Amino acid sequence: MDIKQIYMNADALLKGHFKLSSGNHSNYYLQSAKVLENPKTANLLAKQLAKQIKQSGIKIDTICSPALGGLIAGFALAQALDCRYIFAERADGIMTIRRGFEIKDNEQVLICEDIITTGGSAVEAADVVESLGGEVVAFAALANRGFCHRQESDIKTQLNCKLPQNKPLFALADFTFEMYPPNECPLCKTGSKAIKPGSRS
Numbered sequence: 001m002d003i004k005q006i007y008m009n010a011d012a013l014l015k016g017h018f019k020l021s022s023g024n025h026s027n028y029y030l031q032s033a034k035v036l037e038n039p040k041t042a043n044l045l046a047k048q049l050a051k052q053i054k055q056s057g058i059k060i061d062t063i064c065s066p067a068l069g070g071l072i073a074g075f076a077l078a079q080a081l082d083c084r085y086i087f088a089e090r091a092d093g094i095m096t097i098r099r100g101f102e103i104k105d106n107e108q109v110l111i112c113e114d115i116i117t118t119g120g121s122a123v124e125a126a127d128v129v130e131s132l133g134g135e136v137v138a139f140a141a142l143a144n145r146g147f148c149h150r151q152e153s154d155i156k157t158q159l160n161c162k163l164p165q166n167k168p169l170f171a172l173a174d175f176t177f178e179m180y181p182p183n184e185c186p187l188c189k190t191g192s193k194a195i196k197p198g199s200r201s
Contacts (some may be wrong), residue, residue: 024182
């Protein structure tokens with residue numbers, strides 16, 4: 001399965017001048033929402049991701065996604081793995097699990113995102129799960145930006161990866177793009193202005 005081609009076909013691999021959630025700039029941007037707006041594509045990708053996870057032999061009771069980006073990917077993965085699905089969300093800037101969701105002691109939980117960059121939001125969701133007595137056994141995403149090592153990839157973990165090194169990351173493909181601090185961005189130096197197409201303002 002050519003994941004990059006699927007993103008390109010969905011106009012989800014954007015080229016231009018973008019401001020990322022980290023504050024850095026890049027000339028490429030992944031917009032997984034454009035891929036996931038097609039339910040058939042979402043199910044196809046989730047089944048492929050589920051296949052990797054099943055082959056690992058890891059036991060999973062529940063999928064948990066940080067809102068907003070991971071919601072559709074997480075739900076589709078839970079459906080493919082036939083397990084329970086919940087999500088974490090920010091309330092007053094703090095990641096929390098509410099809406100009546102409960103986690104049992106030692107419940108085996110996988111944290112699922114649409115895209116893993118450094119993994120910051122995924123780790124916040126994992127911390128909430130573990131504070132409620134669950135055990136986070138793995139992380140997953142459709143796409144990996146290449147800062148964290150994933151299963152079946154030769155890319156090594158970078159210093160800015162926030163995911164724990166003792167938990168596996170499953171993803172379908174690596175997307176590695178150049179990123180620049182705003183004061184060193186060559187695109188800015190040409191007079192171009194960065195835009196922010198993501199879900200966070």
